Amino acid sequence: MTTRTDxxxxxxxxxxxxxxxxxxxxxxxxxxxxxxxxxxHVQQFAPSGSQLGxxxxxxxxxxxxxxxxxxxVTPLPRNKFRPEPLPEPGRNEPCPCGSGLKFxxxxxxxPALGGITSVLVWPLVLQALSGQTRQEALASRHLSREALLxxxxxxxxxxxxxxxxxxxxxxxxxxLRAQDEVAAAMLNTLCNALEKGRGGKRRKLALLDRxxxxxxxxxxxxxxxxxxxxxRMDDNKGELAWQAFQQAQRDDPGNELLGMLxxxxxxxxxxxxxxxxxxxxxxxxxxxxxxSEDLELAGFYAQLSQDPVRAMAxxxxxxxxxxxxxxxxxxxxxEHRPLPRYRLVAESASxxxxxxxxxDRLRQMGVAEEQIADSVRKLEEQIGNxxxxxxxxxxPLDSQVLRPPAKIAALYGAWRKVFKLDKPFSVQPLPFDDxxxxxxxxxxxxxxxxxxxxxxxxxxxxLDDLAAAVALHPQADQLxxxxxxxxxxxxxxxxIIDDALAGVDDARLLWIVTGNRPALRSLVRLLAMEQARxxxxxxxxxxxxxxxxxxxxxHGMRYTLAEDYLAGGDVNACxxxxxxxPDDPAPELRFNEALALFRLGRGxxxxxxxxxxxxxxxxxxxxxxxxxxxxxxxxxMGVSLDGDDRAWLYRDAMRDVxxxxxxxxxxxxxxxxxxx
Numbered sequence: 054m055t056t057r058t059d060x061x062x063x064x065x066x067x068x069x070x071x072x073x074x075x076x077x078x079x080x081x082x083x084x085x086x087x088x089x090x091x092x093x094h095v096q097q098f099a100p101s102g103s104q105l106g107x108x109x110x111x112x113x114x115x116x117x118x119x120x121x122x123x124x125x126v127t128p129l130p131r132n133k134f135r136p137e138p139l140p141e142p143g144r145n146e147p148c149p150c151g152s153g154l155k156f157x158x159x160x161x162x163x164p165a166l167g168g169i170t171s172v173l174v175w176p177l178v179l180q181a182l183s184g185q186t187r188q189e190a191l192a193s194r195h196l197s198r199e200a201l202l203x204x205x206x207x208x209x210x211x212x213x214x215x216x217x218x219x220x221x222x223x224x225x226x227x228x229l230r231a232q233d234e235v236a237a238a239m240l241n242t243l244c245n246a247l248e249k250g251r252g253g254k255r256r257k258l259a260l261l262d263r264x265x266x267x268x269x270x271x272x273x274x275x276x277x278x279x280x281x282x283x284x285r286m287d288d289n290k291g292e293l294a295w296q297a298f299q300q301a302q303r304d305d306p307g308n309e310l311l312g313m314l315x316x317x318x319x320x321x322x323x324x325x326x327x328x329x330x331x332x333x334x335x336x337x338x339x340x341x342x343x344x345s346e347d348l349e350l351a352g353f354y355a356q357l358s359q360d361p362v363r364a365m366a367x368x369x370x371x372x373x374x375x376x377x378x379x380x381x382x383x384x385x386x387x388e389h390r391p392l393p394r395y396r397l398v399a400e401s402a403s404x405x406x407x408x409x410x411x412x413d414r415l416r417q418m419g420v421a422e423e424q425i426a427d428s429v430r431k432l433e434e435q436i437g438n439x440x441x442x443x444x445x446x447x448x449p450l451d452s453q454v455l456r457p458p459a460k461i462a463a464l465y466g467a468w469r470k471v472f473k474l475d476k477p478f479s480v481q482p483l484p485f486d487d488x489x490x491x492x493x494x495x496x497x498x499x500x501x502x503x504x505x506x507x508x509x510x511x512x513x514x515x516l517d518d519l520a521a522a523v524a525l526h527p528q529a530d531q532l533x534x535x536x537x538x539x540x541x542x543x544x545x546x547x548x549i550i551d552d553a554l555a556g557v558d559d560a561r562l563l564w565i566v567t568g569n570r571p572a573l574r575s576l577v578r579l580l581a582m583e584q585a586r587x588x589x590x591x592x593x594x595x596x597x598x599x600x601x602x603x604x605x606x607x608h609g610m611r612y613t614l615a616e617d618y619l620a621g622g623d624v625n626a627c628x629x630x631x632x633x634x635p636d637d638p639a640p641e642l643r644f645n646e647a648l649a650l651f652r653l654g655r656g657x658x659x660x661x662x663x664x665x666x667x668x669x670x671x672x673x674x675x676x677x678x679x680x681x682x683x684x685x686x687x688x689x690m691g692v693s694l695d696g697d698d699r700a701w702l703y704r705d706a707m708r709d710v711x712x713x714x715x716x717x718x719x720x721x722x723x724x725x726x727x728x729x
Contacts, residue, residue, distance in 0.1 A: 064099060064103055064104065064105045064111075064115060065095065065098040065099050065100075065103070065105060065115075066098045066099075066100065069098055070095070070098040070119070071123065071169065071173075071174075071177065072177050072180075072181075073094075073098070074087065074090075074091060074119065074120065074123045075123060075127055075174055075177040075178060075181060076177075076181045077090045077091075078123060078124055078127045078129075079127070079129070079130070079178065079181050079182065082129050082130070082131050084120075084124050084137075084139060084149075087120050087123070087124055088116070088117065088120045088121075088124075088149075091116045091117075091119060091120040092113070092116045092120075095112060095115065095116045095119070096112065113160075114160060117149075117160045118160070121139060121149075122169045123169060123174065124136070124137075124138075124139060125138040125139060126138075126169060126170060126171045126173075126174050127174055127178065128171070128174075128175065128178055128190070128193070128195055128196075130182075130186055130189070130190070133193070133195075134189070134190055134193040134195050134196070135195055136171070142156040142161075143156065144156055144157040144161065145157065148160050148161075171197065171200065172197060172199045172200045172203065173203075174200075175196060175197070175200030175201075175203070175204065176200055176203040176204035176207055178190060179191065179204045180204070180207070191220065198224070198231070198235045198236070198239065199235055201220065201221075201239075202235065202238055202239055202242060204220075205217045205220050205221055205239075205242055205246075206242055208220075209242065209245060209246055209249075214246045214247075214249035214250050214253075215246075215250055217242065217243070217245075217246035218243060218246040218247055218250060218253070221239055221242060221243040221246065222243060224236070224239055225239075225240065225243070225260060225263075225264070229267075229273075231273075232267065232269070232271035232272065232273035232274065233271070233272055233273070234272045236271075236272070236273040237271075237272040237273045237275065237276035237305075238276075240260075240264065240273060240276045240277065240280075241276055241280070243260070244257050244260070244261070244280055247260070257280075258284070260277075261277045261280050261281055261284075264276075264277035265277040265278055265281060265300075270303065270304040270305070271304060271305070272304070272305045272308065274304045274305075275300075275301045275302075275304035275305030275308060275311075276301075276305075278297045278298070278300045278301035278304060279297070279298070279301045279310075279311070279314055281297040282294045282295075282297035282298045282301060282314060282318065283314070283317070285297060286317070286318055286321045287530070291318075291321070291322055294318055294321070295318060298311075298314055298315065298318055301314070309335075309339065309347070309350060312331065312332075312334075312335035312338075312354070313335075315331055315335075316328045316331055316332050316335075316354075316357055316361065317365070317532055319331060320361055320362070320365065320532060320533075321532070323586055323587045325361060325362070328357070328361045329357070329358045329359075329361060330358075332354045332355070332357035332358040332361065333354070333355075333358040335351075335354045336351045336352075336354035336355045336357075336358060337351075339351035339354065361533075362533045362536045362537065363533065363536075363537055364533075365531075365532045365533035366381075366531070366532075366533030366534045366536060366537030366538070367381075367533075367537070368531075369528045369531045369533075369534050370534075370537070376491045376496060376526060376527055376528070377491075377523070377526055377528075377534070377538055379496070379500040379503075379504065380500060380503070380519070380523075380538060381537060381538060383500075383503045383504060383507065383510070384537075384538065384541045384542070386507060387510055387541060387545060390507065390510065390511075392511075392545075392548055392549055392552050393457065393458055393461060393511035393512075393549060394458065394552070394553075395455045395456060395457055395458075395513070395549060395550075395552070395553035396455070396456045396553065397453050397454075397455060397456075397553055397554060397557060397560060398453060398454055398456050399451070399452075399453055399454075400451075400452045400453060400454050400566050400568075451561055452561045452562065452563040452565075452566045452569070453560060453561055453562060454562070454566060454568045454569060455513065455550065455553050455562065455568075455569070455572055457511070457512060457513065457514075458511070460508070461508065461511050461512045464506060464508065464509060464512060464515075465512055465514050465515065467502070467506075468499075468502060468506075468509055468512070468514075468515055468518070471498040471499045471501075471502045472490070472498075472499045472502070472515075472518055472522075473489075473490065473495060474490045474518060474521060474522055474525075476517075476518075476521075476570070477521060477574070480564070480607050480608055482524065482577075482578070482581075483521060483524055483525065484521055484525075490522045490525060491522070491525065491526060491527055510542075510545065511549075513546055513549060513550075513571040513572050513575065514571045516542050516543070516545060516546040516549075516571070516575060517546070517570075517571035517572075517574055517575055519542050520539050520542050520543055520546075520574075520575060520578055523535065523538040523539040523542070524539065524578075526538065535582065536582075539578070539582065540579075540582060542575075543575050543578050543579040543582065544579065546571075546572065546575035546576075546579075547575065547576060547579055547595075550572050550575075550576065560602060561602065561603075561604070562602040562603060563603055563605060564603050564605065564607040564608075565605070565607075569603075573599065573602065573603055573608070576595060576598065576599050576602075577599060577608050579595060580592060580595040580596055580599065583595060584613075588617070592617075593614070593617055593621075596610045596613055596614050596617070597610075597614065600614065604633075606634070611630050611631075611633070611634055611637070611642060612639065612641040612642060614626075614627075614630050615627045615630045615631060615641065615642055615645045615646075616641065616645060616706060616707060616710070618630065619645055619648060619649060619707070619710050620710050624649040624652045624653055625649075625653075627645060627646070627649040628646065628649050628650070628653075630642075631643075631645065631646035631649070632646075638669045638670070639670075640666065640669070640670035640673040640699060640700065640703050641703055641706075641707075643662070643665065643666035643669055643670065644663075644666045644670070644673055644677070644703065644707070645707070646662050646666070647659055647662040647663035647666050647721075648707075648710070648711060648714060648717060650662050651663075651714070651717055651720060652714055652717070659720075660724055663721060663724050663725065664724065664725070667725055670699075670700070672696065672697060672699075672700040673699075673700045673703055673704075674721065674725050674726075675700065676697070676700040676701050676703070676704040677700070677703065677704050677707075677708060677711065677718075677721070678718060678721060678722050678725070678726070682701075682704070684701055685697040685698055685701050686698075687701070687702075
């Protein structure tokens with residue numbers, strides 16, 4: 054009878070016993086020492102109630118079988134990292150276990166253990182060794198690439214990216230030793246390691262470029278093209294990503310994982326229906342093959358065919374302890390949770406039940422929690438010294454505030470004690486934070502709170518906080534994670550707002566009223582997600598709603614709306630936007646106003662508007678009008694009002710619209726260059 058490793062796992066904690074027995078084999082480097090250790094310690098690795106603890110005969114037989122299997126495949130330092138397999142005893146020879154009985158009367162009947170191979174043992178050997186001995190083991194010609202790959206993957210999971218890269222990079226120096234499936238897996242792991250180190254992105258791109266230019270088709274070259282496809286997809290270079298995918302297909306047409314990449318590319322393009330169809334196709338193909346690994350992958354394709362966004366996100370959230378897993382479980386319970394009833398009240402009526410103290414306002418403005426008390430003290434001193442303010446010549450716009458139910462308002466104070474992430478400052482999308490909210494001890498605190506208080510999801514403030522946390526999630530850039538975690542939160546916030554404003558045509562939720570910021574920020578974030586999906590009518594409606602609620606437009610909705618109206622052919626709607634902000638000097642607005650007037654045939658007004666726009670932003674025309682222009686270097690710190698960077702961004706967004714307006718570019722050249 055052969056006992057496989059999964060059978061042994063029912064008798065003992067297999068992984069712990071294997072690691073410990075390999076360590077003991079390396080320590081003693083003697084068969085007798087390993088066997089004696091196994092006979093004395095194996096019961097410590099048996100779970101409570103295991104048959105191994107109740108049956109001495111089974112325990113003795115298992116100890117011999119396990120020790121012998123491990124010994125036969127463990128590379129020994131004293132033997133130049135080669136094993137010393139035990140010879141098969143004769144039936145009438147003394148049993149190697151030391152019982153004094155003949156082998157046929159003793160351990161010949163012990164079960165053999167399958168599945169413990171050198172590939173499984175070598176990584177444990179490397180983990181147990183250190184210093185010069187480990188270096189000698191790594192240099193041994195007996196270390197297979199498969200075993201090295203397993204060891205490196207373990208080290209990478211433990212955070213040792215530098216070591217992982219150092220061990221794998223030499224395998225890709227010229228001349229290459231191999232270009233097979235193992236080499237492809239090593240390249241994939243090396244890229245993962247390089248991504249985690251300083252300068253690793255540049256080194257990774259150089260490596261992939263070199264591998265992709267190899268002269269022969271191979272699984273290795275296919276892996277390089279697959280990686281390049283993912284990089285290009287992340288860089289929004291869809292056409293180049295598909296070209297890389299097609300090259301990967303040609304290089305390794307039998308690669309089952311190419312179907313996964315195809316589905317990812319379709320999702321990245323927003324082609325969800327096609328993604329579902331291809332997932333069904335790949336699932337059916339794998340089921341026809343019928344292997345256990347094929348069936349497991351086919352099951353995942355089946356999930357993709359039902360809900361591709363959720364399936365891809367759950368890959369990132371699958372493991373126990375994965376950041377966001379508990380939040381996802383809470384979100385899954387929201388589908389049938391009723392909406393809370395917020396009330397729309399005048400701003401002056403929001404005190405004190407609305408929680409709009411000076412400290413609350415500073416918190417909503419993004420002031421760090423530890424600075425609030427001192428800031429309140431200083432502000433109160435300054436306010437006390439202010440002279441009485443004169444009446445303004447023009448009264449400010451009236452504003453309302455959405456007031457939550459009293460229990461929800463009270464709950465938020467308890468929430469802030471466990472959720473230690475500041476609000477974003479002003480209109481910034483993210484807090485000035487390093488994402489420590491996802492440290493295991495911090496996440497455990499606020500996740501436990503949410504599990505105990507599902508009514509927290511009735512709070513616009515809590516939904517705002519969670520959306521900020523999700524944006525800082527360590528895997529926020531992975532396909533589907535934001536959709537899985539942020540979209541339901543923002544959609545719930547939008548539903549709460551819509552419910553509260555139902556039937557109210559003139560609601561005003563001004564940004565300058567800090568109590569409105571969680572609601573407005575949620576709508577703006579939802580708009581950003583809709584734009585990332587490709588925009589369309591829903592994005593346009595969201596932008597119009599935000600501008601209607603906050604006509605002072607702190608978030609710059611006017612720029613996006615004017616561009617969308619022009620691109621969609623609604624020039625009158627564009628002019629309604631531009632005329633509402635006549636003094637705004639931004640080129641996005643002023644040049645769009647000129648184009649809208651030109652398309653309406655209002656010649657003199659169009660010329661006047663174009664010249665005024667050029668006077669305000671003279672660099673725009675230099676980038677907009679030529680057929681080709683060099684892209685300037687763009688800063689991560691923002692754009693200047695009238696610099697090359699902003700002029701380029703306007704060209705990038707709107708030149709196709711100008712080009713698609715017959716005669717517009719020629720007219721602009723005559724007006725601004727030829728004096729027409």
